Amino acid sequence: MDVRSERNSVPLAVDLDGTLIATDLLWETLFLLIRQQPHCVFLLPIWLLKGKAHFKCKIAERVNFEPSSLPYRTELLTRLQVQKGEGREIVLATASPRKLAEAIAAYLGVFDRVLCTDPHCNMASQTKRQALVDLYGDGGFDYAGNSRADIRVFDAARNSIVVAPDKAASRWHGTHGGELIEGPKVGLKVIAKMLRVHQWLKNALIFVPIILAHQYTNIPVLVEGMLAFIAFSAVASSIYILNDLFDLALDRAHSTKKNRPFASGALSIPFGLACMAVLLGIGALVAAFLPPLFGGVMLLYLVATTVYSITVKRMLLGDVLTLAGLYTLRILAGCAATGISVSFWLLTFSMFFFLSLALVKRFVELRSSEVSVGERVAGRGYRCEDQDIVAQAGMASAFSAALVLALYIQSDVTDEMYRYPWLIWPLGPIVLYITMRIWILARRDEMHDDPIVFIIRDWRSQAVAAFGAVLLLIAGL
Structure with missing residues (x-):
């Protein structure tokens, strides 16, 4: 034999x-x-x-x-x-x-x-x-x-x-x-992908109140901001893991998301749950060194993102409004951590600006989907025929953000906070340039599925943003 x-x-x-x-x-x-x-x-x-x-x-x-x-x-x-x-x-x-x-x-x-x-x-x-x-x-x-x-x-x-x-x-x-x-080896790159380390840059919004209040040389305030950043990043990563676990089947049907650690099987679900527990523990421990109000804002963020992962992300328009609110919540977290008062102008601008970017993300998904007319995109509340209205709403939100910024610049508040308020007028065109360019590239199918990540990696967006930051700094001297 x-x-x-x-x-x-x-x-x-x-x-x-x-x-x-x-x-x-x-x-x-x-x-x-x-x-x-x-x-x-x-x-x-x-x-x-x-x-x-x-x-x-x-x-x-x-x-x-x-x-x-x-x-x-x-x-x-x-x-x-x-x-x-x-x-x-x-x-x-x-x-x-x-x-x-x-x-x-x-x-x-x-x-x-x-x-x-x-x-x-x-x-x-x-x-x-x-x-x-x-x-x-x-x-x-x-x-x-x-x-x-x-x-x-x-x-x-x-x-x-x-x-x-x-x-x-x-x-x-x-x-x-x-x-x-033998199974595939798990390296630091896979762990970083699970944590979505690149997404931590979104939590830099925590420092926006510090910058706008001209407290960037105040060491204790900067330390509070850094602690808030660490806590929020840990909690955010835990929610990214949870989101991936809920979306396993959807991710496996996606051209790029199928390579995520849990969808591909590179990491096990129990390992992900253990990491979630550790990350939430880190977030709670760091938050203990900050005012209780920050802990409340972080808890609200945790609850809102969990509900978003389970149900809201599949709701028409509710998903993008929630995403815009979660970005704004990061700014509120910075205020809560440092004791800096929040500005109505800032929150309104944030909602319109990030609503536009959230709509870009949905627009790109609609452009890349292969569903027939009348069918919903998998895991979303949108149909392919919604592309035009999503784009119109996104552009309107971008212009609304620029308008709010222009009204803020013209208000009495800027005369009190800035020595040369006329220097910050270019911020309006800068916001329009960044958002309109993103929408044009999205129309050309040249946009990353996450516009925030695109801004972080795009040198043109970085250059005009840096120019605006310099003007803001000089105006406050």
Whole structure:
């Protein structure tokens, strides 16, 4: 008997979570359920009291699940397809509920049998081992798995394939041997991508009240601003993680977002949740050194962004108005951290300016979407025929921001705050240049999907913004 015939003489049983797919279906469906049916969050404790198997099955019953969106491990899947073609029996042995397991088996078309969880039996660890031994005998099958829960099954298998192992499975492999298929290495670049470090620059809005109040040489005030920046950045990153977990299926269907750490399976959902807890702890700890009002503003930001991630981001216009409000909230956070009073002019300008940029983001999504007339863009409340009205509203918001700025410059407030108020008149044309250029590039399909990131990277926008900052500085001398 040749090597191939000997290998194919016994079935190959394959675990699903973490092995065939680079994710965990329980966590995936849990976030999918909360996104699709938020009220079910109150039912989760009741389901869990009846056991983990019942918990999994109740979640699976209520979600609309698409197996084609999952991040499959291509090396293992290709092997299964080849061996299936050679006549080997392939078994899906998973702790996932029957509804999900059979949907995946039907989609892939490589499995001859499915062993899975039902409401009364969680097909994991010893239960899975016993089911396979009852079918094929001790040592009568090969097994591919990845975690501590698979070790007992490895012990009963003829040969083991350890795929992207956790620490326990890695130690088992080091002691017992077997084939190893390593997972992708996680470096600092992936962690930074998860945290969206580049988005922290948005939190520089915290320093706007300090600059406008000419307190940029006041060291204690600058320290307070820096602490607020750190706290807000930590909390913002935790919300970015949460947003990614709620949008896994949508991100995987997107041309670029599919490469995000959680959508691609580079990072696990439990790891993301642990990072969220650490980031929220950092935010709370740093906020403790600032006035209580700042903690209140940060808590409001946390609640608002969480609600945005779960529901509001799919609401027509409610999403962009919320985004503009969240940018403005950063300015309020700077005021709360430093005790500098907030200006009505500043808040009004901020709402119009950032509303325009939020509408740019939606406009770009509409331009790049491939939905038919009458259909909504996935995960949004917009249709492709909304492009014109979104663009008109965005341009109107940009001009409104410039108008508010012009009225502010002409007000009595500027005479009190600036020695040479006429020097800040060019700020109006500067705002119009930045926003109108963004809209023109968006129309040309040359705009990054996040206009804030575009401004940060675009040297022309940086140059005119720096020129405006110099004028503002000189006017206040």
